[in-house]
Amino acid sequence: MSRQRLLLVACRVFERELEVLARTAKTELQLHYIEIALHQQPGAQLRAALQEEINTVPEEDYDAVALGYGLCNRGLVGLKAHGLPVVIPRAHDCLGILLGSSQRYLAELEKQPGTYFQSCGWIEHLPADRTLRPLAAGEGLSLNQEELVARYGEESAQFLMAEYAKFTQHYKRLAFIATPVAKADERERKAAEIAQQQGWTFERLPGDLTWLQRLVDGEWNDKDFLVLKPHEKVALSYGDGLISAEPA
Amino acid sequence: MNLVAAPNHFYQPVTRTAGRSDRREFYQAGGCASKGETQDVKGQAVFCKEWGDCHSGPATIPGVNNGFNAVVLASPRPVALPIAVYPGLALTGATVRDVVTNAQAQFDAQAALHQRYHTPFVLSAMDLSAEAEAFGGTVQFSETEVPSVIGRLVTTLEQARNLPVPAPGDGRTAIYLETVRRLRQLPDQPIVFGGCIGPFSLAARLVGVSEAMEMTVNAPELMHTLLEKTASFLTSYIRAFQQAGASGIIMAEPAAGLLSPRAMAALSSAYIRQIGGALADDRFALVLHNCAAKRLHLPAVLETGWKTFHFGAPMDIAAALDQVPADVVLCGNLDPTGVFVQLQPVEIMARVAALLAATKGRPNFVLSSGCDVPCAAPLASLDAFYAAAGTVRPR
Amino acid sequence: MLDLQPLHDAILNGDAKTAKALTEQALAAGVAPLKLVQDYMVPAMGEVGRRFECNEYFVPELLLAARAMKGALELIRPLLTASGVQPVGRVAVGTVKGDLHDIGKNLVAAMLEGGGYEVIDLGVNVAPEQFVAAVKEKHVHIVALSALLTTTMPSMKTTIEALKQAGVRDQVKVVIGGAPITQRYADEIGADGYGESAAGAVALAKQVMG
Known part of the structure; x- marks a missing residue:
C-alpha cells in the first residue's frame, strides 16, 4: 500500500x-514553512498566506494538505x-500543539x-535586540526605543514604553515547552x-509531540483534527472542537 | 508457610485465531505436578488431561493488583512508566554510590526527574544488593555502577537451615523504605512505587549467582530452604513498603529468566505466588519484573498469579499481549542500554513510536524501559522518550 | 466663533498636551462641555478606529489618541456631573476570567466614557460572579466582555450562563469583543451584540440599548 502524499504547510x-x-x-511528506508570528501581523496576513498556499498546490502531486497551525487567534x-x-489540528495555537493537547494547555493557563x-522555535526566532516578542498586532510595537522617539517624539515615546511595560505586567511565569x-x-x-x-x-x-506526530503520520481522528473536504471552509465553533467545516 | 493452593500446571495451550496466526501455540512443559505425570514435550501439542477440570487458566490470586491495572486499563492513552531513577543524577550531581547509601540523595534524584517530566509515578531505585546484604552477603560498591553481591554466603544445607532471616529495615533496606516515605511527601502526590528483589534472584545471590543455576539441579533442597526464607523476608519487606506509603512494588526477578520454564515455575513463580497471596489487597500494585524472560516463560510467569508484569528486550511484548488475559497488564520493553544510552533522540522517538504502533489498541500495555535505565543515559534520551510517549495523567 | 477642529485633530494625532490646552480654552470661552464631547472628541476617536481597521493606525497610535482623549475628558467630566447631565447608560466592562489583557477593554472604556456612558471597569481576569454582582449592585444596562485569546473565549459563555443562573440576564444587554471574536460566535453564545473594534463601542452601545 503506497503512502499518502502529504504537503504540510x-x-x-x-x-x-x-x-x-x-x-x-x-x-x-513535503514541508513548506511560513514565517513565524504572522498571527501578530495586521491585515489577515496569515490567512492570506495560507490561502495562497492552498490555492497553488499542484493537486496531482498530493493526496492532502495539512496545516501546521492552530486557530492562531482566528487567523484560520x-x-x-x-x-x-x-487537515487542521483542532488546537488554539502552536503552544497547545506542543503541549500535546488543548486540555493540558488550558490546565496550564488555569x-x-x-x-x-x-518554545525552542520561539526562542530561536527572537529578534536579536529583543528580549520579548511584542504581544499584539501592529508594526508600531516592534519598534525599539530609538525608533519610537524618532517617530513619536520623546515624551510620547516615554508614555508608550510605559504602556508596553504594562502589557507584560500581568505575566508571572515563563513556561518553556521543551522538545527533544x-x-x-x-x-x-x-x-x-x-x-x-x-x-x-x-x-x-x-x-x-504525539499530536504533531499524528499530523505527519496521517492519523487524523475527528476529535483532534478537522478535515476540510474540497471547497469547504473553516468556521469558528464554540464547542470543544474549536473549528468546524462550513460549505463554501 | 503454606503455598496458596493451586494446581501447578506448567504450561497452557494457546489457540491463536484469525488476525495474527492460526497456528496452535504450545509451550514446553514439565508435566502436571498435581498429577505427578510426565508428558512428552518433543514439540508436539501436549495437553494436560486434567486441565479443563481444574481450571481454564492459571488461577489468579483474588484481589491482586486491581488498583494499578484499573488505572492503566481506564487510561485513554498508553501509560508511560520507565524505570528511571539514576539518570536523575545528571540533575543533582550526586553519584550512584550516594543514591544507594543515602535516602536523601536517592529522593533528590527521583524528585528531579519527576519535576522535569511531570511524571505521574515515582520509584525508589533498583538495587539488587540491599536484601542480600541484609542477609549477611558481601557487597562491592562503585561510584558509577549499582553495587553487586560477591562471594557465597551459603554453601551447605546446614548453613541454609541456620541462616537467620533479617527484618525489613536491616542494613540498607532502610534507605529504600525511607526514600519511599519521602517520595510520598511530594506535594503533587504522584503514585509511589517501591522496589525489591525477587525470591529466586535473592537466593541466587546468597549462594553465588553463577553457582545457583547448577544448584537448582544438584542441591534442590538447599535452594528451597533458602527460598522459604527469602520469600518470608520479602513478604515482610513489601509490607514495610506498604506501611511507608508505597502504592505498589516492582519486584525484580532477573535470575529466573535464565531458568527453564519448569524450573522457573517451581523455584520462582511458586514463591512469588506465596508472597502475593500474603499481601494481596485490592489497591496495592504487585509488579513482577523479569528482564530476561522470553515468550516461552510466559505461562510460568503467569503461574505467579500476579497481574502486572514488566519485561525486557528479550520478550516479544506485542505477541505476549495476545497471550495474556485482557486484565493482565504488561510493561516494557525498550532496551535500557541499546536504546536509552546508545541511540540518538530521533531514533529513540522512532522506537517509542514503533512500540506504540505494535501495541496499538491494547489498553493493557504500559510503555516502559526493558529494565532500569542506567545513569549513563543522557537526559536527552528521556526527553525524547517522553516527547514521543505523550503526557498522560492516569487518575 | 472658536474653531474647534484643532481639538479633533489633536486627539486624532495623539497630541495630549494640545488636546488639553484646547479643551481648557474652549471651556473658558463658554463652549458647552457636551458639545465638545459629542461633536469633536467622539468623532475623532471614531476616525482613529477607522484608521486602525484599515491598518493605517496601529496600537501606538491608538494608545496615544486614547491618552489625548482621556486627558481632555478629565477636564470635562466634573462639569458634566456638576451640571446634572445623566450618563446615557451604565456599562460594566471587563476582560473575562483567565484573560489578563486589558488594552482592548481600556480602549472600549475610554470610548464609552467619551460617549457619555458611565463605565464601571471591573479589570482583568474577571470571574462571572463579579459580572453578576456588578449587574445586581450597580444596576448597569450593559455588560461588555473582552477576550483577547481563543483560550479564554469560553469564559464569555460561562459569564452569560452565570447571568442567566442569577436571573439577571434579561436586565442587561451583553456585548462582546476582542481579537478572536466573531458575530457568529456572539450569536452562538447568545450575546446581544458584537463589536469588531473599540472604535464602534459607542455605536454598538446605542444600538443594543435601543
Whole structure:
C-alpha cells in the first residue's frame, strides 16, 4: 500500500520538531514553512498566506494538505480548501500543539493565567535586540526605543514604553515547552534568562509531540483534527472542537 | 508457610485465531505436578488431561493488583512508566554510590526527574544488593555502577537451615523504605512505587549467582530452604513498603529468566505466588519484573498469579499481549542500554513510536524501559522518550 | 466663533498636551462641555478606529489618541456631573476570567466614557460572579466582555450562563469583543451584540440599548 502524499504547510515555529518527526513519518511528506508570528501581523496576513498556499498546490502531486497551525487567534477562520482535503489540528495555537493537547494547555493557563509561553522555535526566532516578542498586532510595537522617539517624539515615546511595560505586567511565569530538538538546552537557558530579566518564575514543561506526530503520520481522528473536504471552509465553533467545516 | 493452593500446571495451550496466526501455540512443559505425570514435550501439542477440570487458566490470586491495572486499563492513552531513577543524577550531581547509601540523595534524584517530566509515578531505585546484604552477603560498591553481591554466603544445607532471616529495615533496606516515605511527601502526590528483589534472584545471590543455576539441579533442597526464607523476608519487606506509603512494588526477578520454564515455575513463580497471596489487597500494585524472560516463560510467569508484569528486550511484548488475559497488564520493553544510552533522540522517538504502533489498541500495555535505565543515559534520551510517549495523567 | 477642529485633530494625532490646552480654552470661552464631547472628541476617536481597521493606525497610535482623549475628558467630566447631565447608560466592562489583557477593554472604556456612558471597569481576569454582582449592585444596562485569546473565549459563555443562573440576564444587554471574536460566535453564545473594534463601542452601545 503506497503512502499518502502529504504537503504540510507549517509555521516556522515547528521547524526543529518537524525535522525530527519527518524522518520517520508514515506519509510521504513535503514541508513548506511560513514565517513565524504572522498571527501578530495586521491585515489577515496569515490567512492570506495560507490561502495562497492552498490555492497553488499542484493537486496531482498530493493526496492532502495539512496545516501546521492552530486557530492562531482566528487567523484560520474563513480559510477555504481547494481541490484537496485540508487537515487542521483542532488546537488554539502552536503552544497547545506542543503541549500535546488543548486540555493540558488550558490546565496550564488555569493554573497560572499570567503565563508567557515559549518554545525552542520561539526562542530561536527572537529578534536579536529583543528580549520579548511584542504581544499584539501592529508594526508600531516592534519598534525599539530609538525608533519610537524618532517617530513619536520623546515624551510620547516615554508614555508608550510605559504602556508596553504594562502589557507584560500581568505575566508571572515563563513556561518553556521543551522538545527533544537540536540546541534545546541552549534555548532553555535563554528562556530562563528572559524569565529572570522580567522577574518571572521559570518553569520547564516537557513537550508532547504525539499530536504533531499524528499530523505527519496521517492519523487524523475527528476529535483532534478537522478535515476540510474540497471547497469547504473553516468556521469558528464554540464547542470543544474549536473549528468546524462550513460549505463554501 | 503454606503455598496458596493451586494446581501447578506448567504450561497452557494457546489457540491463536484469525488476525495474527492460526497456528496452535504450545509451550514446553514439565508435566502436571498435581498429577505427578510426565508428558512428552518433543514439540508436539501436549495437553494436560486434567486441565479443563481444574481450571481454564492459571488461577489468579483474588484481589491482586486491581488498583494499578484499573488505572492503566481506564487510561485513554498508553501509560508511560520507565524505570528511571539514576539518570536523575545528571540533575543533582550526586553519584550512584550516594543514591544507594543515602535516602536523601536517592529522593533528590527521583524528585528531579519527576519535576522535569511531570511524571505521574515515582520509584525508589533498583538495587539488587540491599536484601542480600541484609542477609549477611558481601557487597562491592562503585561510584558509577549499582553495587553487586560477591562471594557465597551459603554453601551447605546446614548453613541454609541456620541462616537467620533479617527484618525489613536491616542494613540498607532502610534507605529504600525511607526514600519511599519521602517520595510520598511530594506535594503533587504522584503514585509511589517501591522496589525489591525477587525470591529466586535473592537466593541466587546468597549462594553465588553463577553457582545457583547448577544448584537448582544438584542441591534442590538447599535452594528451597533458602527460598522459604527469602520469600518470608520479602513478604515482610513489601509490607514495610506498604506501611511507608508505597502504592505498589516492582519486584525484580532477573535470575529466573535464565531458568527453564519448569524450573522457573517451581523455584520462582511458586514463591512469588506465596508472597502475593500474603499481601494481596485490592489497591496495592504487585509488579513482577523479569528482564530476561522470553515468550516461552510466559505461562510460568503467569503461574505467579500476579497481574502486572514488566519485561525486557528479550520478550516479544506485542505477541505476549495476545497471550495474556485482557486484565493482565504488561510493561516494557525498550532496551535500557541499546536504546536509552546508545541511540540518538530521533531514533529513540522512532522506537517509542514503533512500540506504540505494535501495541496499538491494547489498553493493557504500559510503555516502559526493558529494565532500569542506567545513569549513563543522557537526559536527552528521556526527553525524547517522553516527547514521543505523550503526557498522560492516569487518575 | 472658536474653531474647534484643532481639538479633533489633536486627539486624532495623539497630541495630549494640545488636546488639553484646547479643551481648557474652549471651556473658558463658554463652549458647552457636551458639545465638545459629542461633536469633536467622539468623532475623532471614531476616525482613529477607522484608521486602525484599515491598518493605517496601529496600537501606538491608538494608545496615544486614547491618552489625548482621556486627558481632555478629565477636564470635562466634573462639569458634566456638576451640571446634572445623566450618563446615557451604565456599562460594566471587563476582560473575562483567565484573560489578563486589558488594552482592548481600556480602549472600549475610554470610548464609552467619551460617549457619555458611565463605565464601571471591573479589570482583568474577571470571574462571572463579579459580572453578576456588578449587574445586581450597580444596576448597569450593559455588560461588555473582552477576550483577547481563543483560550479564554469560553469564559464569555460561562459569564452569560452565570447571568442567566442569577436571573439577571434579561436586565442587561451583553456585548462582546476582542481579537478572536466573531458575530457568529456572539450569536452562538447568545450575546446581544458584537463589536469588531473599540472604535464602534459607542455605536454598538446605542444600538443594543435601543
